[in-house]
Amino acid sequence: MKNIAIPSKNQWNIKKISEVAFYQEGPGVRAHQYRTRGVKLLNVANLQKGKLDLSKSERYISEEEAYGKYNHFLVDEGDFIIACSGIKVEYFEKKMGFVREEHLPLCMNTSTMRFKVLDEKELDIKYLAYYMKTDYFKKQIKKLITGSAQLNFGPTHIKKVDLILPPLQTQKKIVAALDKAQEIIDARKKQIELLDELIKSVFYDMFGDPVSNPMGWEVSKLEKCAPVKQNKKKNVQGEVWLLNLNEIEKNTGEIIEYREIDVEDIGDSTIEFNTNNVLYSKLRPYLNKVVIPKRSGFATSEILPLEPTKTILQKDYFVSMLRSKEFVEYISTKVSGAKMPRVVMTELKGFCVPIPPIKLQNQFTQETGKIELQKQIMKQSLTEMEDNFNSIIQKAFKGELF
Structure with missing residues (x-):
């Protein structure tokens, strides 16, 4: 029995995710196994804003354990990673990302799950990633874990989840369209980051290095x-x-x-x-x-x-x-x-x-306040872009784009 209805405007198939993708939850590595060097451990904190950021933690396990006992939990370039525990539904799409070459070697840990495509002629991994941001996916997961405001799920839940599966070429068109929209969002985020750098520049121009204090304050x-x-x-x-x-x-x-x-x-x-x-x-x-x-x-x-x-x-x-x-x-x-x-x-x-003199500090606040105002305008614009993106993604999986 299908958990979701096939979009009415096309003849797309519906399959279980388990039929087209390999998935695996991370092991429960214990605190006494943590090391200060070796192979880095992946955890939920590393998944931020839809990307994998390994600077968020400094937990490692020994190379001996990583390449021995936990060898089958070592991730590969291109793996799609999600957090699967303790995440609010509205933040789920931010707690996912792809493994890149520079992340390796990397070992999975508890509360994370990885996905690989079983047949690249049937499924595009980026299509699966975008699908997990849709209401189709979230509603199924929420139904399976009734009674919780947070997402806590594992392989047994994923096994029951349906995937809307159009032809591969349609998947690639959807991915290309959503990638383009995401690029625009990323460009706006970069502009906001540059404004943060401008604030730093103003600080150094006015006050200098606060540790060496070259201006003699x-x-x-x-x-x-x-x-x-x-x-x-x-x-x-x-x-x-x-x-x-x-x-x-x-x-x-x-x-x-x-x-x-x-x-x-x-x-x-x-x-x-x-x-x-x-x-x-x-x-x-x-x-x-x-x-x-x-x-x-x-x-x-x-x-x-x-x-x-x-x-x-x-x-x-x-x-x-x-x-x-x-x-x-x-x-x-x-x-x-x-x-x-x-x-x-x-x-x-x-x-x-x-x-420094309080008058000069207040001047800094006034100057950076103007920059902060620009940031707020850009952040509002970013919110609108992200809302529009969410609308596009829902339409894409209803078959209203292609």
Whole structure:
């Protein structure tokens, strides 16, 4: 019995994904098996914005285990990877990507699944990838895991999922059309990245290297000008924003996902923050995760709620300083723990923050504010492009494009 109806405007077939693709879930590699070098382990955090980004983690297993016990979990160039656990439905299409040559060697781990085409004359792997972004796929998966707001599925679920399968040439036409639309979206994302680079350029022109301080600004220890603020927990009820590290984009501080949970479910190992704070990740400082929160919330205790002294330290200047290449490189050497490097708090608190005149810092905010405004306009445009893309992809699989 078919789970979906064949689109009415064509004679496309419907087959189970298992009939046309090989798929495999990653093994459950344990923490005691992790190494600081060897063969890198793939995990959910590596799948961001529809791409595979291995800078998101530093977990390895030994070459002996990778090429022995886990040899059949080593991925190949061209494999299609998805996250299959703990993902909100609306973010699923961002938690997937293709393996490229530069990613290798790479071993799968828990909560990830890979796909390979069984017969290239029948299925285009990129067609399958786009199909998994459609409502056709998501509705089937949601039906199979009824009762959960998040996607948690495995091979037994995939085995039951139907795939709309037009002729191979039609698949390739659909892929080409969607690739073109994706290129336009990627170009807009690149423009946004260039604006981020412009903000960095303005910072260096005005203030210089914050570590060597070549302009000779007065300095203040971080614990004095931006102390860790232990906010008092308010009598909050209902759902609240809980921020984890994997929900912060490296280098930009953009929030990838806002997650709301009931305040009763918040554990003891959390901190509370508000809009006066600058949030700084002390874990793996090389990932450069610094956030100016736009609203109050709670966060993992790996995040420090710093509170700049308003009379001498402007938040935009302070955040740009923390994100600067020189500071990130400096503080990344002041850590403890090989597997999970954390900033040594005495080193962070003792860092001498350059304090330019507040008038100059405010000027920086004004100039970068104009750039941020351009970014917001482009981000809005990007959202519209992505909405249009989603509309096109649904039409493509209804047979309304070809």
